[in-house]
Amino acid sequence: MKYLKLGDDLHASQLIYGVMRTADLSVEEMEELVKTALDEGVNFFDHADIYGAPDDGACEQLFGEVLKRHPEYRKKMILQTKCGIMHGSYDFSKKHILESVDKSLERLQTDYIDILLLHRPDALYEPEEIAEAFDELERAGKVRHFGVSNMPPMQIDYLQSKLNQKLIVNQLHFNPAHAGMLGPTLFMNTPEEPAYDRDGYIIDYTRLHNITIQAWSIFQPTSKDGTYLDNPKYQELNDCLEKYAKKYNVEKSAIVVAWIMRHPAHIQPIFGTTKVEHLKQLAKGVDIELDRLEWYDIYNHAVQEVQ
Numbered sequence: 387m388k389y390l391k392l393g394d395d396l397h398a399s400q401l402i403y404g405v406m407r408t409a410d411l412s413v414e415e416m417e418e419l420v421k422t423a424l425d426e427g428v429n430f431f432d433h434a435d436i437y438g439a440p441d442d443g444a445c446e447q448l449f450g451e452v453l454k455r456h457p458e459y460r461k462k463m464i465l466q467t468k469c470g471i472m473h474g475s476y477d478f479s480k481k482h483i484l485e486s487v488d489k490s491l492e493r494l495q496t497d498y499i500d501i502l503l504l505h506r507p508d509a510l511y512e513p514e515e516i517a518e519a520f521d522e523l524e525r526a527g528k529v530r531h532f533g534v535s536n537m538p539p540m541q542i543d544y545l546q547s548k549l550n551q552k553l554i555v556n557q558l559h560f561n562p563a564h565a566g567m568l569g570p571t572l573f574m575n576t577p578e579e580p581a582y583d584r585d586g587y588i589i590d591y592t593r594l595h596n597i598t599i600q601a602w603s604i605f606q607p608t609s610k611d612g613t614y615l616d617n618p619k620y621q622e623l624n625d626c627l628e629k630y631a632k633k634y635n636v637e638k639s640a641i642v643v644a645w646i647m648r649h650p651a652h653i654q655p656i657f658g659t660t661k662v663e664h665l666k667q668l669a670k671g672v673d674i675e676l677d678r679l680e681w682y683d684i685y686n687h688a689v690q691e692v693q
């Protein structure tokens with residue numbers, strides 16, 4: 387496993403296990419997945435207060451059951467959760483942030499969260515309120531570090547200017563079939579579609595400000611359709627991934643992990659599998675160093691297909 391220093395004290399595995407899809411698993415199945423992740427060197431687990439819908443919090447609840455059985459795991463882990471997405475609206479109010487964290491702590495059966503992220507921008511946000519909530523959570527020892535998700539640069543700047551804590555993470559959708567963050571610089575000054583900037587040059591912004599990008603849904607082209615892996619709609623990308631999977635003697639999922647990690651921004655890929663076998667396969671990508679031509683080969687095949 388490769389590790390990154392996050393904040394000033396977190397020794398974080400570059401690979402993250404996101405547990406959004408785990409609500410229907412048994413405690414025993416979840417226990418095996420968590421143990422497998424830890425055995426692979428993954429010490430970072432991503433949650434959100436809403437994961438498990440229609441029963442919000444069901445994923446945190448299940449994970450809490452695992453921690454109850456294995457209290458020795460907690461100190462080995464970095465637990466991150468998020469708040470702010472409601473059903474059909476967003477809420478970054480002080481009241482909601484504080485209440486959400488208290489519920490997450492209870493469900494996770496822990497007394498602190500390592501990193502709290504604001505999940506997706508709330509148009510009605512008041513940065514001063516967020517600042518008060520963060521101060522209170524930090525003072526109470528309930529949350530140690532803070533970050534955001536799906537947030538554009540200007541909003542991060544504005545929010546950061548009101549906070550006493552540094553925002554250390556921005557969680558964003560990113561993978562070869564969803565690489566819009568790369569297009570504006572790679573296609574700059576051309577009439578090509580990828581030159582269109584939707585994300586505010588977020589990769590360079592985060593590098594400039596020492597904010598770590600966490601890539602969500604690394605096998606999904608959109609947040610709604612299924613995976614692009616083995617999906618005939620993405621044949622060229624699959625053929626290209628297969629070529630390197632054969633070369634490195636791994637599965638295609640490992641090549642995706644290697645592709646994301648090859649970017650010098652030290653992006654943390656978040657995987658969301660519910661299968662032990664898939665977890666072991668994709669984790670092999672951590673040890674693969676794609677060269678420049680291989681990395682661009684995968685990007686070029688994907689960018690043609692998604693245009």
Ligand SMILES: NC(=O)c1ccc[n+]([C@@H]2O[C@H](COP(=O)([O-])OP(=O)(O)OC[C@H]3O[C@@H](n4cnc5c(N)ncnc54)[C@H](OP(=O)(O)O)[C@@H]3O)[C@@H](O)[C@H]2O)c1
Binds near residue numbers: 403406613657
């Ligand atoms: N911040 C945000 O707005 C946001 C949004 C979405 C997600 N997230 C975070 O990102 C995490 C990952 O998201 P995700 O679950 O959509 O990510 P993902 O890892 O791209 O998707 C996992 C899905 O791909 C399937 N899959 C098919 N073949 C696979 C293979 N060979 N290896 C691995 N998976 C394969 C999995 O099925 P199997 O279970 O059968 O393997 C699972 O349904 C979430 O858990 C959450 O923590 C954040």
